[in-house]
Amino acid sequence: MNKLMLIDSKDESNIQIAITENERLVNFFFESNENESIVRNVYLGIVDHVENSLQAYFINYGGNKNGFLSFSASKENLIKGQYIIVQIVKDEKENKGAMLTTFIEIKSMLMVGLMNQNKGCSVSKKISAKTDRELIKSWYERLDSHIDSHIIFRHSVMNKEYSQVENDIKNINQTMEYITNAAKEKTVRLILKAPSMIEKIITDYYKPDTQIYVEGDIQGNIPQYMSEYANKHNEIESIFKFHNIENQIESIFCERVNLPSGGYIIIQHTEALTSIDVNSGVCKKESSIDKTALLTNMEAAVEITKQLQLRDIGGLIVIDFIDMYQKEYMELVTKKIAKNMENDKAKYNLGELDRFCLFTISRQQLRRNSFISMHRKCLHCEGIGFVKKDSVWSSFVLRQVAHLIKEDYVEKVMIKCDSNLAYYILNHKRDMLYNMENEYNKVVQFEFVQNNVPCIFYEQDNILHEHMIDNIKQQTHDGIFKLPSEAEDIKTSNYKTPYTRYKSEDKYVEENKHASENKYISENLANDNQSTQYVKGKSSDFDYEKDIRLRMKIHDSSCYNIELNKSFTNINPISVDGKVVGYL
Structure with a gap:
């Protein structure tokens, strides 16, 4: 088997490593200076606080957020203010701190x-x-x-x-x-920096039958003890193009992966899990629908195990295979997955193929996700892949304009949006806009910007103000926006536990430790049967009507670098057959 480790270190700010077997890409690694991994770094941290409800300590090790150290990852019981040597197991995420361990x-x-x-x-x-x-x-x-x-x-x-x-x-x-x-010097700091990504990959993935090729400086990037095994890439073409894997690398970021017989799989990520859907596509090699399903599922089982390692997909993975009704066929697919997962370096647990032909895998993520490292969320759709239609935005914008234009202090209104939305409003909502302008004797103007979310401004006493609209997506993400709740309060105190664990400085205190399991179950069942009194959530002092009302924030016009006498120059529309196609 021809095994290659291809290292592209020509641009030292973006290091890429590809591992191939018989010209097939099996592993890909990427690291940028912008999001350098700190996994395996060793720090001297201090216990910021102990959270018994999560069975964890939160450690200040000098990062952006406190690290998370579970009780099971600590050799001893810790108290607040205690110094401790920790190692990073998993990098920080957008809303989560790094995972730590004391087992270095x-x-x-x-x-x-x-x-x-x-x-x-x-x-x-x-x-x-x-x-x-x-x-x-x-x-x-x-x-x-x-x-x-x-x-x-x-x-x-x-x-x-x-x-x-x-x-x-x-x-x-x-x-x-x-x-x-x-660690004898009691200050929070980095004690030992982890090896570079190149050294990590060589340490973890190099085998005697692997050939190493490097594009860039060998001496500066390859560990000294491995430099004699590394070969310099001297071809004119880039190292990935020369070895014909550029397209394979780009395919990692595609949802669809095609199978040899015409079927395909779709890989989609969510916050909770990764779903993989298997489809037969144009597969027509077999004579019956059962055998077609088996062939496609067997090919998918092989490809899915490769993609899990190549993309380093972690967490819960749910695979929706094509329905099969014969038990022996289901066993064949299950065995194929188990066999192909044996070479995976990550820890994993395999479920069983159920009657709905759903198969679950729980897999450890070994490194930072390459897709996240190489991409950012779309500024327009905010990562969901969809934006509102012009017809929906036009109704929303006109509702805001109708709210503003009737106010006495508003002299003019400006809509800053992309040209497609402006064309739509002027072609399809012209009468509504014209009636508002005539009724209140005020002007509504447009300014083109490269922004998919329209902004609305108004003029008052020659000062430009922005009509502030709540960004509900952002407020929901930040935990600010919450729906009014009338749900009953759930009292967990009504359910007894076999014993309660308290965290002290030197030991756990266990109460009712010798209570029998049967007694515990019967008491809980008795509690369930009793008429539990729940207290409905009282209405708070929060003024929902006030919150829903659109807020307005005043800004000096200089903040937007807009000259009023230029911004409100009339835009003359050009019409062809009664449709607006441009402006002068």
Whole structure:
């Protein structure tokens, strides 16, 4: 099998790495200076507060948000104000802090050292031969006096000399000793920066049968111990184009993936899960609908497992296969998925194919999503993929104009929108606009801007004001806008728990620990059967009518760099056959 690792480091602000097998792209990595990953960085942080309801500590480690450290990821019980060494497990997201752990991992080419865990040795499951495992454990016994942590020997230790293993152990011990000594100075700071993305990928994905090609500076980007294995890309064409994978990289960001027999899959992401829909398309190779469904589903099972690794899709994944009614066919598809997931480096859990032909996978995300790193939300649709039609916007704009134009303090009204919306209003809503202008003897004018969301301004005493309209999407996203609720309050206190855990400085206090499970269940059932008294939410002092009313915010005209005498110059429409097609 021809395996290549292609590194594009020509533009050092945007590093790209592709791994191919037989000219097929199997992994792609991207990192920019704008969103550099901090995974595996080690910090000295301080406990900002303890949240018992979430079973977690929130750690100030110097990031934009406090990091999240679950009780299970901490070796000891912590208190507020306590300093602690932590490592980043997952980067910050838009509305979530970084995930942290106190079980520090120090990786090398041959092994992984684990701080804060019991001293011992583990061997990769990929090393299955009994003789090989015994040899590695004998090495560990010889090195036991030099080791103060738990060591995991990786698959790459195979066919290596004892001297190389010994050297790796010394490097890991030196790193751990440096971390421990650096933590003696009690200030929140970065202790150890993680290796560069290139070094991480080489450490995690390089194998002896892999060839490395680099476009850019080898010495500055490739670790010294790997530089002898790296080859300089000297072709005129870019490295990805030369190896014919540019189009494969672009296809990662497409929802549709075509299958060999004419079927296809659609991959779509939501906040809660990733859905994958399997379609037969133009597949006509089989003689019956059952066999067509089986063929398409088998091809989809292979392709989906590849796409999960290539796109590094994490979280809950729901696959909607084509309906099959024979149990043996369903078993074949399930086995195909399980077999192809075996080479995945991520941790995962496989569900079962149910009677609706839905299959669920829970998968660990290994790195920052390349799609998010390389794209930003559309300024017009805000990421949903749709914008309002001109007919809808026109009605909305005219309602706001009707509200404004009747006010005595308003002298003129300006609508700033794109040309398509202006054409629509003047062609289809001309009579309504004309009647408003005549009734109140005021002028409504248009100014073209490259913005899909129209803005409305009015003039008062030669000062330009913006007619402020609530951005409900943004307010909902920020948690500001809430619907009026008449739902009954749910009292969780009515449901008893077998025991309550309290977090103290040095131990957990468990109450009613010896209460039997049967008694607990019967008490909860009894509570459910009783007529529970709920208290309806009282109406607050919040004035909904006032909130719904459109707010107006006054600005000095200089804020918009608009000259009044120019902004309100009359625009003369050009009409052809009674339709507005342009302006003078």
